[in-house]
Amino acid sequence: MIGEPGNWNPEKRVMNTFFLAAYLAFKETWRNRGRFLLVSMVIALIALLVLFIAALGEGLGNGNREYISRLDAQLIVFLDKSDYIISASRLDQNSLREIRRLDGVESAGPISASNTAILLLPSTKVQKVSLVGVDPNQPGCPPVLEGRVFRSGNARETVIDRNVALRTGIKVGDIITIRSAQGTKDKFYSLKVVGLAAGQSFFFQPSIFVSPNTWEQVRPKGEAELNNTVAAINVIAVKMQNPAQLEAMKQLLTSQVTNIQVADIPTTINNVPGYSAQQGTVQTQAVFTLLIGVLVIGGFFQIQILQKVPQIGVMKAIGSTNAMVGLASVLQIILVTVIGVAIGGGLTYVFSLFFPPTIPLVFNGQASAFAVLVLLAIGPLGGLVSVFYAVGIEPLKALKLS
Amino acid sequence: MSNVALEVRDVVKSFQTDTGIINAVDNVSFQVHSGEFVALVGPSGSGKTTMLSMLAALLTPSSGQIIIDGVDLARMSEKQRVALRREKIGFTFQSNNLIPFLTALENVELMLRLNNRYNRAGAVRSAELLSRLGLGERLANLPGQMSGGQQQRVAIARALIHSPTLVLADEPTASLDTERAFQVVQTFAGLIHENQRAGIMVTHDLRMCKYVDRVLQMRDGKLVKIYEDRKEIDALGHGE
Numbered sequence A: 001m002i003g004e005p006g007n008w009n010p011e012k013r014v015m016n017t018f019f020l021a022a023y024l025a026f027k028e029t030w031r032n033r034g035r036f037l038l039v040s041m042v043i044a045l046i047a048l049l050v051l052f053i054a055a056l057g058e059g060l061g062n063g064n065r066e067y068i069s070r071l072d073a074q075l076i077v078f079l080d081k082s083d084y085i086i087s088a089s090r091l092d093q094n095s096l097r098e099i100r101r102l103d104g105v106e107s108a109g110p111i112s113a114s115n116t117a118i119l120l121l122p123s124t125k126v127q128k129v130s131l132v133g134v135d136p137n138q139p140g141c142p143p144v145l146e147g148r149v150f151r152s153g154n155a156r157e158t159v160i161d162r163n164v165a166l167r168t169g170i171k172v173g174d175i176i177t178i179r180s181a182q183g184t185k186d187k188f189y190s191l192k193v194v195g196l197a198a199g200q201s202f203f204f205q206p207s208i209f210v211s212p213n214t215w216e217q218v219r220p221k222g223e224a225e226l227n228n229t230v231a232a233i234n235v236i237a238v239k240m241q242n243p244a245q246l247e248a249m250k251q252l253l254t255s256q257v258t259n260i261q262v263a264d265i266p267t268t269i270n271n272v273p274g275y276s277a278q279q280g281t282v283q284t285q286a287v288f289t290l291l292i293g294v295l296v297i298g299g300f301f302q303i304q305i306l307q308k309v310p311q312i313g314v315m316k317a318i319g320s321t322n323a324m325v326g327l328a329s330v331l332q333i334i335l336v337t338v339i340g341v342a343i344g345g346g347l348t349y350v351f352s353l354f355f356p357p358t359i360p361l362v363f364n365g366q367a368s369a370f371a372v373l374v375l376l377a378i379g380p381l382g383g384l385v386s387v388f389y390a391v392g393i394e395p396l397k398a399l400k401l402s
Numbered sequence B: 001m002s003n004v005a006l007e008v009r010d011v012v013k014s015f016q017t018d019t020g021i022i023n024a025v026d027n028v029s030f031q032v033h034s035g036e037f038v039a040l041v042g043p044s045g046s047g048k049t050t051m052l053s054m055l056a057a058l059l060t061p062s063s064g065q066i067i068i069d070g071v072d073l074a075r076m077s078e079k080q081r082v083a084l085r086r087e088k089i090g091f092t093f094q095s096n097n098l099i100p101f102l103t104a105l106e107n108v109e110l111m112l113r114l115n116n117r118y119n120r121a122g123a124v125r126s127a128e129l130l131s132r133l134g135l136g137e138r139l140a141n142l143p144g145q146m147s148g149g150q151q152q153r154v155a156i157a158r159a160l161i162h163s164p165t166l167v168l169a170d171e172p173t174a175s176l177d178t179e180r181a182f183q184v185v186q187t188f189a190g191l192i193h194e195n196q197r198a199g200i201m202v203t204h205d206l207r208m209c210k211y212v213d214r215v216l217q218m219r220d221g222k223l224v225k226i227y228e229d230r231k232e233i234d235a236l237g238h239g240e
């Protein structure tokens, strides 16, 4: 008796559907491995491109924000209406004193930045750096990895970014010379390297750190500023006793100190001139590459489904369920995508070993993992149409072709 | 007398076309018993494929009943019809019969896998059946590596391996030369008889009728004649 066909228990049926779909997906892919490998290679190239773009975005972003993102502070105080642009902000010692007195402020440090200090090497080569003036051991001063921090006051001492050391061969104990325009004349200053800090790129250049007084003396100045004695402060980094009370502290600062505006670290980074535009550009590139990936994969699987109409018709005519046929298509797409992304990841790793250090690529685990997740989605996304198409194929097709 | 595997009662299938309604199958009734091999013949457009599609539960009749193993197809849900196709029906098609990425053996085993009846014994039976069909050396070949006749024989094995009630074959010999065609149909008939299946074969080639028990002749959707007499059937093959 036929009774109720397909009456084995539901759990068993689901398992059978899954295993059969996996079996068919694997067999088909394996027996056509040349063709599917080609698709995987396309996915691999897209993965390579996207991972590099992500790394480039990270690298470029780092060049802009590294110093700020590593600050031991939660808030940055700017001059009011400076639009959170560091170079447009000017604060004075009074503001610094007022901030240091506020309840909840653990410490606060001045940051003075000048972005055109030039370092003269024994040869005629120059290395552009950001010259940053900060109070030793206050927020704004980077942790010293090797050697010691510079002394405050007029000491001609500096802590340099390790990247400067790497690029130039300068060591702790060396004397460096910086060239700095003073009004209309070029002047030269000697600084003793007393310590090394981790990477501290700022405005796209590696940084060297000096005390505020030293900074004021050696920074490039226009004619009008030549007689300044007190260091101009661009912004003030504030370290809070309780970082959880960010909003409350912001309000306290703006109400107690006149003529300032306050930003947290992410806001400060986003307002670094060009940073948002640059990240936007990079992200757009990544999105378009992914989109192209979706279209390419979608196109391929659609064409292959069209070629498979008779075969799928036969499958259904002999009693395959739509669920099984659809699942087999999905599993196949996932298989091909996973292989492609794996190859792409491997290629990216190999290539990254050979890339010159001057190209700002930073492979950040989080960003790469996110890119990989998105990449894994492009296959199923692109193949979606073809899966629906496969499910919709009429079994009658198998007979009509005879 | 063996039991009735298939009963077709007053079946009509009409299609709406630009020129009006046509009855592709027009009031057809017949029975097929287990262990019986029947040929469905008729000129082009006479409704053979339409009939076969309805028997396979791929197409619903406009009116009338189709009863397989005692159950009316009209009373089944779509899900049950899919299950019916994989459990109770064996199929061979004219072309594109086999799943191209599965070997001969895997194509046959697929029918068991679909029914969740695949096991070592099933694998052995599949291989034995293929050997009986003369494909013992071809188990690991992909369809693309086999001739049309060999593929057709694999399809026959697939149509029989799961012990279906009804075996349907649409033009199984269309792509074969005469010599091969005779061999294939003869083996097919032998297996149907031996395993007590009910078999229906659509064919253009009346010479193939010498291996069947009855011939149903259609014209313009109607079942115009049933040949049951051995002599008459054999005469068909020599006559036209």
Ligand SMILES: Nc1ncnc2c1ncn2[C@@H]1O[C@H](COP(=O)(O)OP(=O)(O)OP(=O)(O)O)[C@@H](O)[C@H]1O
Residues within 6 Å of the ligand: B015, B016, B017, B022, B023, B024, B042, B043, B044, B045, B046, B047, B048, B049, B050, B051
């Ligand atoms: N889906 C459909 N829509 C409209 N008319 C159809 C449809 N399917 C079949 N027909 C018509 O029904 C009639 C029978 O067709 P069918 O395919 O069953 O014939 P056949 O006997 O298999 O012919 P052949 O030997 O050429 O394969 C034909 O006139 C055909 O045009």
Ligand SMILES: [Mg+2]
Residues within 6 Å of the ligand: A402, B048, B049, B050
């Ligand atoms: Mg036909």
